[in-house]
Amino acid sequence: MTGANDILQLDRAHVWHPCTQMKDHEQQPPLEIVRGDGSLVFDAAGRRYIDGISSWWVNLLGHAHPRLTRVLQEQAATLEQVIFAGFTHAPGARLAARLCAAAPGGYAKVFYADCGSAAVGQPRKRRFLSIVGAYHGETLGALSVGGLALYREKFAPLLLDTLLVPGPDCFRCPCQQTRATCAAECFAPMQAALDAHAADLAAVFIEPLVQCANGMNMYSPVYLKKLAAACAAAGVHLIADEIAVGFGRTGTLFACEQAGIAPDFMCLSKGLTGGYLPFAAVLVRDLQTFDAFYGEHAEQKAFYHSHSYTGNPMACRLALETLDILETEVLAALPARITALQHVLASLAGLEHVGETRQCGFIGAIELVAARAGKRAYPPEQRTGWQVYRAALRRGAILRPLGDVVYFMAPLTIPLDVLEELGAIARDSIREVTER
Template sequence: MSNEDVRRRDLRALWHPCTQMKDYGEEGTLPLLPIERGEGVWLYDFDGNRYLDAISSWWVNLFGHANPRINDALKDQVDRLEHVILAGCTHEPVVELSERLIDITPAGLDRVFLADNGSAGVEAALKMSFHYWRNVGQPQKIRFIGLSNAYHGETIGALSVSDVPLYRHTYEPLMLDVINVPGPDCFHREPGEDCADVARRQFAHMEQALERHAHEVAAVIVEPLVQCAGHMRMFDPEYLRLLREACDRHGVHLIADEIAVGFGRTGTLFACEQGPITPDFLCLSKGLTGGYLPMAALLTTDTVYQAFYDDYEKLNMFLHSHSYTGNPLACRAALATLDIFESEPVLERNRELAAHIARRLEPLNDHPHVADVRQHGMIAAVELVQDKASRTPYPWQERRGLDIYRHGLTRGALLRPLGNVSYLMPPYVITEEQIDFLVDVMGEGIDIATRD
């Protein structure tokens, strides 16, 4: 089997996600990358080339490809139980996983509801909040507040509370009626402001929305600290603290979507810890299983749980289900992932790696076409602009970020961009030398991408 064999068969049969397939067809300019296997931070194609996975395969991989500890856990579980319905049945891996998630997440989150993927987890959170208010006698609370530039998934409810036009514009007629407010994006700081100042200034918009709409709002949803699909825009934890206080004061739920930023990505195990806050709903996925199998966990409070705990005849139960909910294989992968966090100094090592990323990226601040170099923990981003002084962006149609991506492939690095933003979100097993390599390749790609 060769790369060309796989490419040819793929293009006859597959429709890839988040992809204009013409880019990869006969008239296209992008190479389809066949992958045969993975090991640690590396992906290997069928022709013997390797690529450093700088983006953790869409932000899911924490401890490297083919991790021996997670592999062994799955091999053991597959001979015991591959799957069983979770409605009316239970099993040891799902019980242990739920117990351990309660133990490690912010205090007060005492119940775990499982789904199949991140979008499904957000969908469940929206429905559960809406249904809670109905069950406690406030059926008028049916709307949600989201932030500008937010992304929460691509099912209809999750897309409704998102605000990235590329994903939602086509489907506007299907959307829920959501209140959208300007967010605390630190990219838009004014001279003399730091990110905490921006958070406080921008929170006025949220306060106004809550004062006006709290009577009809079920929940506010936020991606703590980093809006990943929104071009890796970042904000200060001060906004989380202000938001938690305001939601309590106005009687509105707070949903924290940590699907992309949870499990150590921002420097703490969960980004909410930096508030520090406890949301009413915490959505987790991606890194939950170490990048092995699809699973989402929605954690909530016992107060929410008790609003659904009633006689069957009242029909107050939460009728939301997925066939593969609580899949034992996914649970064992998640437990093995948590074992690694428990037995190894992951967060301490991440802080050292994050400091090294910051040191290596810092010189890019002086590049004439770099408007911003930003970072939260193991997530770092570099934003290209046409004019540095005015921060005028390159026209999106020029797709400059793809020049960095193409160059990266020639050098053995997988640096998939977000528009004109090139970023690093690598597996935690990366070394400082491998970080050096990625930053060098990124810098070379930026020079290529910004040539007139």
């Protein structure tokens, strides 16, 4: 039998954790989580934590969801995996049809991958365009279309040549319009880039409505509408990365619905399996791309790319069940939760060091500032957001920040009283760190 201390020792000796300065663990060892239940997880000592960030945005319907656990068990006992080249199975075929029908505007084909980064894909024409602050994952292709220096810089010599243009930044933008109407001036750099480079560009990558990794930067659907129209006019594909924002997070099943657009490709992952298994799908809207790879064997045109776990039946089954639960139970109850989140954010907006609170559907963010006047940022070395995270952890909530942006991206099923508790923990933790 291995005790809690043994686990920490084994971890310390052998595990290299993702997105972590491992030296931090000399002072603050990782928490050993042993169990999840709904919006809560429990550590080895039995303490409960509200999962305010859905475990990196994947846990859509709460931990250990009885229906998801049941279909996973059933599927594992029946067919846990089979090669998806030359073979198919009911969950894979049904899910493809279901996703094609559910996505706005209707899609023709689905290609399965095994994580969000893999879903972001490979170049066909020469260059991609994306916006500053974009995050699309961490394979070299996905990193190449990312626009966050923190992730890009160390690998810059290895990356594809991508065109990065300034995108909407409503917190610091001088135009001072509201998010609902803004996008006129903010769209100008994108239009100029498309005008200048259309002939070169294979596609534009965009995270619809919220650049999550970029401090939950939220922007207007008007920007997306303009982008879709401009891409169509320029003959450049539009790829919507709904990996973080899809499946109800923004209040609609897909974020693109709010702009009334149907991008050429849509990348899905994270919530797709309710957060149970790594899995991703790329939706392809029309047959033009598919046909480019379609032909006689001798033509050697096939899309000869794959992942070992492509179309994993357990993941497909979980995704089908997730869609059922969303459509029959969760989406109808979402407006009440979105309103409750609005109240939580309103209760935080007046704090001395809150520069802004913002919300898109069931995603809420709190921008911490050293001074409200001029929206003066804290010196990064103070790690203000990180300190709030530690303070919240002591109070029983997981609110891992993005720099000095503390945010809520809780499971869509979080009970309203737990959401309120999460808000109270955020308030007390922010005050503890910023008002001392």
